[in-house]
Amino acid sequence: MQGLMQDWPLRVTTIIDHAARFHGDREIVTRSIEGPITRTTYGQVHLRARKVAQALTRLGIKEGDIVATMAWNTARHLEAWYGIMGMGAVCHTLNPRLFAEQLIYIINHAEDKVIFLDLTFVPILEGIADKLPNVKNYVIMTDRAHMPETKLPNALCFEEIVEAEDGDFKWAEVDENAACGLCYTSGTTGNPKGVLYSHRSNVIHSMAANMGDALGMKCADAILPVVPMFHANAWGIAFAAPAVGAKIVMPGAQMDGQSIYELLDQEGVTVTAAVPTVWLMLLQHLEKTGAELPKLERVVIGGSAAPRSMIEVFEKNYDVKVFHAWGMTEMSPMGTLGALKAGMEDWPLEKQIDVKVKQGRAIYTVEMKITDDDGNELPSDGKAFGHLMVRGPAIAGAYLKGEGGNILDKDGWFDTGDVATIDPQGYMQITDRAKDVIKSGGEWISSIEIENLAVGHPKVAEAAVIGIAHPKWDERPLLIVVAKEGQEPTKDEILRYMEGKIAKWWMPDDVVFVDEIPHTATGKIQKLALREKFKDYTLPTANAAE
Template sequence: MMLRGQMMEMPLLISDLLVHAETWHADSEIVSRTVEGPIHRYTYRDLGKRSRQLANALKSLEIKMGDCVGTLAWNGYRHLELYYAVSGSGAICHTVNPRLFPEQISYIINHAEDQALFFDLSFLPVVEQIASELTSVRHFVLMTDRANMPKDSSIPNLRCYEDLVNSHSDQLDWPEFDEKTASSLCYTSGTTGHPKGVLYSHRSTVLHAFASSLPDSLDISAQSAVMPVVPMFHVSGWGLPYSCVMNGAKLVLPGPKMDGVNLYELIEEEGVTMAAGVPTIWMMLLQHCQRNHLKIHSLKRVVIGGSAAPESMVDQLAEHGAEVRQLWGMTELSPCGTTSTPKFKHNGCDIATLRHLQGKQGRPIYGVKIRIVDDENQPLPHDGKAFGNLQVKGSWVLSQYFRRELDDNHTADGWFNTGDVVNIDTDGYMKITDRTKDVIKSGGEWISSIDLENILVGHPAVAEAAAIGIIHPKWDERPLMVVVLKEGMSATRDELIGFYEGKIAKWWTPDDVAFVDELPHTATGKLQKMKLREQFSSYKW
């Protein structure tokens, strides 16, 4: 006979994160750079109060359990209030990426059947352009105060966010419901076909917040001052709006100004100890510091995801006293999967060993399982040599895309195919060598486009680089480097190809370099290799 434990059972709900923060971290600060311009400051106590007011406002708009509420907003305190008021009420907080094309934004909002749309002033022109196409949206709310409301707008019955919040009481008992209730919704960037929705639950979100807070993950505590530069409209800001509230960390939200000048100012003035974002962001910050001979003082840790951080960037941040921690994840993983935190055995290791470790995407955090398989779905060894297709399982991993019956991404035994080609070493560190669709196969052997890119951006004249495979009459494919040079800098083809000498196997060395003014990126900042392959489809060696 099975003997059951005799412990209390309480549902894991997003609203409980907020209640905990405003009870035990009431005076911890939330600092936001606003779209209107000024810096806004308040506390977790204020966040709790205004979130309850907003929840009552949503009820007055007849937003019900299970309804989707869309947001088009930067990282700011009003967006944070929506995270908690919407999900805490039992509705679904649907963060929409405003960097997508208007047609994609319309598709996503209509597919989700959003009942209300909240948006920052920055996105008023976009919403005015598509409002008539949004068939399900009953309420349009501009996230500003009365003084900044437009005198006229083509959007009928446009509501003012501050008027809406301030007209409602802060008296509210958050409802209690099943922890598997849907909490939030995020769509993939949709580089091919329509974007696909990933529907998170309260349970998956809270478990993800627990795991991502751990010292070996993002290491968040009440002593932290965290600046999520990764947008809150992209995979819930890597979960930081939840994990920071769970732990009572000071939050510094950069709003729409994510350039080097403004980020440096916020980091220095607010004592930011940890920041998170894609490599492009840190490249801008480092270039600003280099041009102006500035030192970053408070920053201790930089979490980098979206694409691999070049070793040169790791070195430069280390000069400012900041440790780089690689993060690998996906929208389908909520998003955290692995981090590159060293083990005890690595204490005291030399810089070269440490950099090699930091160049990997890292070990899985508790709650996520990973494996690599061959094209026949047979497991491959974790020896640091075998390359295979990465598959994942876990408590915050997608089981099925939103409102899609067919799902070719999952195996018969429940593993999710990520589309990444990786190896895993004997210590459990995973290294992405490519996306399945981007790997370069030359003479039957694989060449890592990511390694080629990371090496070349270490050249002092290179701002950005992409490696693509071009059809070759003898070797099937050979690598071509597509390069953007830094402003005012110059370099030749031979100089850049020579830069690889001694760094990779000779047969990996790219055969040519093409110089361009800019590289195509997705709405989330990732390189669009498919567009580059189209652009260079007629290239001849």
């Protein structure tokens, strides 16, 4: 017997429709690319998104076509997102931090027909436009007064094409399973692969993200999404915030500690989300100026593991609740969030932080397990660690154009490429990327755990750990350190600091100091580059073993 409920397609346009109707005067604040702080509302964004859809129709874009954006977090970018998706096209977010060769590959592979871009990125696209045969128009997201001289072919001014329309546009009535968003993985091995989101998957992800133990946003919240819209859907915030009518504060291109602090303070931000490197800059600014965070209630940290020391500073010094998060492009992206379970709020803070350093519990709509190399499920005892497997309605079932072949196992599980533990309470902790695990004497060593410990040293700004070949143990850990400005830590004092905090056989065999650690386009430590740099490095313990 079938149910007798209405068939109401889950399209992302229902989100912005809801925001405009019930929260039409709620503010969206932007630090604009041109400089000034600008203010608009959900009502205005809704109208201008329909104008974007009209303008794209006039440019010959049809349902199913792919339209790209290369832009910071701004209200204009939000208008472009909903306009593109609302007319039935697919919004392809381009990461400007990628190399030119990667961008050329991605744009041509996706067959982008129009690219919306911020002023910042005009030079990037000018440099590769002659290699992008499918792109018919470049829409520069500014007004006529700030429109640059450009070599881009068929360049248009965003404000001019938007204001030329009247907004009398009816959203395309596409199937809820129709594609609406496209984001490529960072491609650490081989070419980047396209993850194609549907209207349905994005709406389901937004509802899951807004649950109380996830982002838990409310209309009364003001959220600052520092995580960029060009990376993994801005963790879904561009959909989840309008769904509840929360105020959005867009940081534009300014990600430094002072700029982020100004927006947090002046706009009454209650919740914010970013990768650890952003919070490191903010905490350094706070330490330098003595400023505080009286309005900020919670910080979501993801992208890479948050060091315990960072969580402690937020919680102890600024009374801000930290929520560790984990996910990936293929998961829309949210997979886990580190909310405490019933009774844990009464625990001493140190015991709470023991839980918060883990990546958190699976949100509803995400199934999760760990397996051994043969695919056998391992116990959730907090000790066994294995391959992290996931499945759910907002998780990729294949890559665009079949790249990578079949990416699911026989039961529909997706291998995340992470190695993790899951404890009896359901908290998952990433111990490493499968390819970054250090295999020493037949046992696995977590590079992430050593890195997080090292960063807790007061003289260390950043740390990375890689495996170096060893004649007796196959691999042993090498700790690579960037010192804090003005500090000169020694190998011995860092190793003394670490002693007793990790297993003795996990201790690094050597420590080297560098000026900087390379990062991927999404801000993660580039272990591949480090392994290449140190491929001929000889550990001091290697000679003794021979």
